[in-house]
Amino acid sequence: MPLTLLTEAVVNGVLLGLVYALISVGLSLTLGVLGVVNMAHSAFVMLGSFFALELLLRLGAPPMLSVLAAAPLFFGVGMAVDRLLLRRTASTSEAMGLLVLFGLMLVLENGAILVWTTDTRVLPWQMGQMVLAMGGLRVSFGRLLAAGLALTMILVLDFLLRRTLLGKVVRAVGQNPDAAAVLGVDVTRISMVVVGAGVATAAMGGVAVAMMFPFAPQEHLRWLAWAFLLVIVGGLGRVRNTLVAGLLVGQLEALSGILLPFQYVYAVVYAFLAITLILRGRGLQAAQERTL
């Protein structure tokens, strides 16, 4: 019996890890390519969750479909954020850019509370409540689907970045924006694409989150902490590293979930995150200059 408990924890850790990776990959991308710390990232995760909820309640659309709808919509939102807010702060200090995104986070979070209140919601989705049982091992079908979805999206993003011309251009901007501009790259346009992709993956991650966990507008900052953890563990800009970091953190959480009382998991994660930030904070900034 303890063995199945352990295998269940490992399997759950893998599923969690994949979704964490999807949530974090956008943060890593915007930070790695543009050097922008997107404080509003997790707010878009939360909006993605509510997007899935609304589509399900109003149109009866299953979350697998709302992911497809969320991608272009939030890509546009991200482009608008870059065009209207970030481009203006590019010339001022980094601190001002951070404050702008922090302000955006406050607006999105509290706007969401006005619309959806602070109640905790669960996606009322029949298929997600099914449980698959294989040889004594029980896995929630919703979690399995969410993880599969996350893996697909991450592989697609990895392919786009590594194999297409657009991906190469994005990586070029990440390495040296001035040189890229000299070679004829429209850096402002690429920056819009990158922020758009970051916000879109955040929202898609939010749909996956809604398939796995209960969610509420005011609880999204937890995902910001998790995403930073993955970025710090996995380094910047490389999609595959974020994936590996996600699997690692997923295992950590699942296993410490057996060993520790639930609320201590948070304390451990936050303390670990703070310590690595202190120890690696400068390394991260240096790494930012030679990513991708």
Place this chain on the structure above:
Amino acid sequence: MAVLGLTVGIGLWAEGLGLLSTLTNVFLFLLLTQAWNLLGGYAGYLNLAMAVFFGVGAYTTGILAHRGNWPPLLTAPLGGLVAVLWAAAVGVPSLRVRGPYFAVLTMILGFLAQVLAYNVPWTRGAMGIYVSPLPWDRRVVEQFFYFTYLGLALLVTGMAARIQSSRFGAALVAVREDEVAAGVLGVRTTWVKVAALLLGAFWAGVAGGLYTQRIGYIEPTGVFSLDISVDVVLMAMVGGAGTWQGPLLGVPLVMLVAELLRVGVVHLGLFGARIPVEFNRVVFGAALIFIALYAPQGLMGLIRPFRGRRLGV
């Protein structure tokens, strides 16, 4: 001077306790904002966890008063000292991290402090701590905290003004403008940053310590709230971060707007009386975006050009 006379007059003769308590909150935030401004404004290190020092001070007082009935005049400075210890243990290593990463790190430390306050045995977790009120008439108690906070706010404002025109202040500004260059030119950047952090932590701890005695009940969500940290940053930014006059303008303005929104939204019933607090925060978030984009120097930045022209070379 006239404003000062008016505030003292209000403190002595005001009829309603409501006005007194609102103004006490203004002084409380003035104290916190000036404390934040030392590191955040002058040195440009965006601390998003001022609430941690406030909360540590509040809990120090809470635990001491709960266990041994210590008097507030003693526990408040002790709260400040414990906040300084906390800042030395946790904050000083954090100062190695720069720019946006510092802001993120402080926010994470804020969450950590809150989670710890919920789970450590001697804080009584989510049950919170009750402190018996001071044994005087309600009005006298309110006046006592009114003048204590007023006095402290004035003291710290005066201190900030002195610092701004001192070598210490100049060193902090040099750190903000270019830390590496300042170091090369012989500014002891680490020492200067640590001093600003610890000084700010002390006053925030004192403010928290008095808060416990005034309110009589604390729990982790309230005193370690991210909202307090955000409000402090917003108030400093509105007035003008990195000037001692900035908080004097920003704090009353933001609190006035908050009060108007609270009353106004309830009155209009636009969003129902149940949720006005979040509407406040939407407006504040938008204000933060606007200031960062169009007026990074805050109100002081709008006033300064004129004065500069008059005195200009």
